[in-house]
Amino acid sequence: MRDDPTLTFRNGHRVTFVANGTDEQGPYLRLEHILLRPERLAGPHWHPVLGERWTVRRGRVRYRIDGVEIVASAGDTVDAPAGSVHEFWNEAPDTVIDHEIRPPLRHWEMFRLWHNLDRAGKTTRARVPRDPLALALLWDYQDGYLAGVPAWLQRSVLGSLARVARGCGYQRRWLENGPDLP
The missing domain is CATH 2.60.120.10 (Jelly Rolls)
Known part of the structure; x- marks a missing residue:
């Protein structure tokens, strides 16, 4: 897969x-x-x-x-x-x-991560991850910033949560290994 x-x-x-x-x-x-x-x-x-x-x-x-x-x-x-x-x-x-x-940076990986979360039912109807740690990891992989929120604040809050997500194994679970999907 x-x-x-x-x-x-x-x-x-x-x-x-x-x-x-x-x-x-x-x-x-x-x-x-x-x-x-x-x-x-x-x-x-x-x-x-x-x-x-x-x-x-x-x-x-x-x-x-x-x-x-x-x-x-x-x-x-x-x-x-x-x-x-x-x-x-x-x-x-x-x-x-x-x-x-x-340059592509990590855009394909971002789509793979987002897809894996979505297929496992971990996103809302609008495809936003429900789990704040998964959301932060997705934010990190998109190599960008949400408009209207200061970049420094996003780096501080979402960047910190993305580091926690990686420490908790989210990257391995949702990107490197992928979920067990039907």
Whole structure:
């Protein structure tokens, strides 16, 4: 299961590992998302180092990047450079998105951790981990910050909780070994 290139969340959202490597622009990770129904995909957040690019292959996605709303349809590409506050919603059923992350840092591991927690029933309907330690570990793997909360406070509180989570074996249980799922 850990080596499966496709992660399927309980709501049907599928994330497929497509490629990773390095090209003339540096290291990258490419994923494909298949979204079955309209819903919020990510609340406002930002990454100090990594940038993201999405190309909608089918459907429609609404992005807000640094306060500017963009509605992207099939063939449109949207960029969120490092440091930009961004959030997005899927607005059409059966949407397909190509997602590129540069540099990838731990983004694939973040999706794997989130998937494992979700499949084990450890997340809310909005896919937020119920356990504060699991939430903090997920925050640590996303290599970014929630918008509207000072970064120093997130590093202090969530960073400390993520260290406790690793000390309690959450990383081994939920990421390295994966849960025992049906």
